[in-house]
Amino acid sequence: MAAEPTGPRWRLWKLVPGPIRLLTLGVFINRAGGFIVVFLALILAARGFAAWQIGVSLALVGVFGIVGAAVGGAAAVRFGPRRTIVYSTGACAALTALLAAVGSNFVISAIILSAISLFNRAYMPASAAIVGRLSSRDRMAPMFAFYQLAVNVGAAVGALVAGFVLASSLTMLLLADAATTAAFTLAAVRLPDDRPRSDGDSADGKRGQRGGVLRDRRYLMLCLAFGLIALVYSQRSGVLPLAFTAHHLSVQLIGELLSANAIAVVLFELPLATLLRRWPSWLPLSIGAGLICGGYAIYLAGVNLTVVFIGVGAWTLGEMFVTPFSSATASEMAGGAGKSSSRGSTAAADGEAAAYQGVLQVARTTGLTAGPAIGVFTYAIGRTVPWWGCAAAGLAAIGIIVTILRSRQREPQAVPATERVAG
Numbered sequence: 001m002a003a004e005p006t007g008p009r010w011r012l013w014k015l016v017p018g019p020i021r022l023l024t025l026g027v028f029i030n031r032a033g034g035f036i037v038v039f040l041a042l043i044l045a046a047r048g049f050a051a052w053q054i055g056v057s058l059a060l061v062g063v064f065g066i067v068g069a070a071v072g073g074a075a076a077v078r079f080g081p082r083r084t085i086v087y088s089t090g091a092c093a094a095l096t097a098l099l100a101a102v103g104s105n106f107v108i109s110a111i112i113l114s115a116i117s118l119f120n121r122a123y124m125p126a127s128a129a130i131v132g133r134l135s136s137r138d139r140m141a142p143m144f145a146f147y148q149l150a151v152n153v154g155a156a157v158g159a160l161v162a163g164f165v166l167a168s169s170l171t172m173l174l175l176a177d178a179a180t181t182a183a184f185t186l187a188a189v190r191l192p193d194d195r196p197r198s199d200g201d202s203a204d205g206k207r208g209q210r211g212g213v214l215r216d217r218r219y220l221m222l223c224l225a226f227g228l229i230a231l232v233y234s235q236r237s238g239v240l241p242l243a244f245t246a247h248h249l250s251v252q253l254i255g256e257l258l259s260a261n262a263i264a265v266v267l268f269e270l271p272l273a274t275l276l277r278r279w280p281s282w283l284p285l286s287i288g289a290g291l292i293c294g295g296y297a298i299y300l301a302g303v304n305l306t307v308v309f310i311g312v313g314a315w316t317l318g319e320m321f322v323t324p325f326s327s328a329t330a331s332e333m334a335g336g337a338g339k340s341s342s343r344g345s346t347a348a349a350d351g352e353a354a355a356y357q358g359v360l361q362v363a364r365t366t367g368l369t370a371g372p373a374i375g376v377f378t379y380a381i382g383r384t385v386p387w388w389g390c391a392a393a394g395l396a397a398i399g400i401i402v403t404i405l406r407s408r409q410r411e412p413q414a415v416p417a418t419e420r421v422a423g
Contacts, residue, residue: 017134024150026187031154033180035162061117062369068121073358081126085188088122093181100174125358132331140328145273213355223363225400228393230367238372239379239386247303261316269320281329282405288321293394300387330356
């Protein structure tokens with residue numbers, strides 16, 4: 001294993017393997033040009049769609065995003081992570097360019113948008129599997145934080161650029177989105193080859209593919225906990241604005257707090273993950289779950305400026321704990337899929353890791369998609385009901401995380417594929 005560099009922690013970027021740097025560069029370019037995601041409603045409105053058509057389109061995009069995460073994990077098992085990234089981003093680029101040529105036909109536009117949403121999510125499990133494979137166990141969380149940094153900064157840049165491009169030309173906006181996605185495809189072509197062999201390379205590799213993530217009940221329960229955390233986190237765009245309005249707080253404050261949240265995550269998530277990288281995963285995950293869910297449950301004490309600042313600070317810090325360590329945990333729990341050091345077996349392990357990351361993405365996306373609607377519905381029942389629900393979800397998530405990961409920590413662990421590759 002490479003020696004740990006001395007000096008400030010920011011020098012740890014030198015330890016990032018070349019393929020991860022290339023992958024994160026591609027993700028940054030893709031997210032910086034991800035204009036459809038930012039201004040989808042405005043794009044549809046500019047094309048003359050009615051409000052109900054925009055609502056249906058947004059719902060389809062959300063549903064097919066969830067499907068895409070599952071499809072991406074399954075595709076990586078069959079074709080390998082690199083091929084999955086290339087195929088999915090290439091299809092997404094072509095469909096986005098096609099959308100620029102389509103007029104105001106609602107049915108065709110809805111079909112294309114659904115497919116774009118599916119392919120735009122399909123590459124994520126494969127990307128996470130590559131990050132996990134090329135990271136040693138004690139550096140896995142910082143590597144995922146580095147990857148997430150590219151995602152967050154790219155999204156922030158995209159939101160700024162999209163406004164200027166949209167004011168100029170809608171067609172130019174869509175073509176620019178397609179071009180940046182195609183650039184990601186070209187970057188992904190240069191990633192290490194990871195094609196699974198088809199000639200019976202190793203019994204262990206086959207056994208890892210046959211076993212499947214759906215048979216790992218402990219991991220599925222863990223993803224349920226991550227889904228609950230995501231559901232609670234999504235209340236920032238669900239019930240929280242309603243609570244602000246009901247208590248005569250400025251809606252503009254929400255935008256300012258969300259901006260502060262984004263800036264804090266960009267600045268501090270990677271250093272925090274580096275600082276805590278040797279902690280057992282159950283500890284930062286349970287702390288993060290408590291901070292996120294507690295950051296909303298605190299509104300049971302009332303909705304005022306003091307409580308709001310405490311709450312936002314809590315779930316912002318909790319996000320920094322949960323995001324990198326949940327992805328790292330998924331890779332670790334999939335690490336036993338390939339037990340020999342052959343290339344074919346490593347490819348099988350990569351595919352299995354992508355399947356694990358796919359289930360994690362499905363859980364997260366489902367929570368983030370369904371959360372706002374659930375929060376608003378419960379708020380209509382009673383103004384404190386959502387906050388009680390956040391508290392209950394937090395307790396359930398912490399219980400699942402501690403029970404599963406602490407018991408797993410006490411078991412004899414095989415050396416995962418990531419340790420053999422990166423170590």
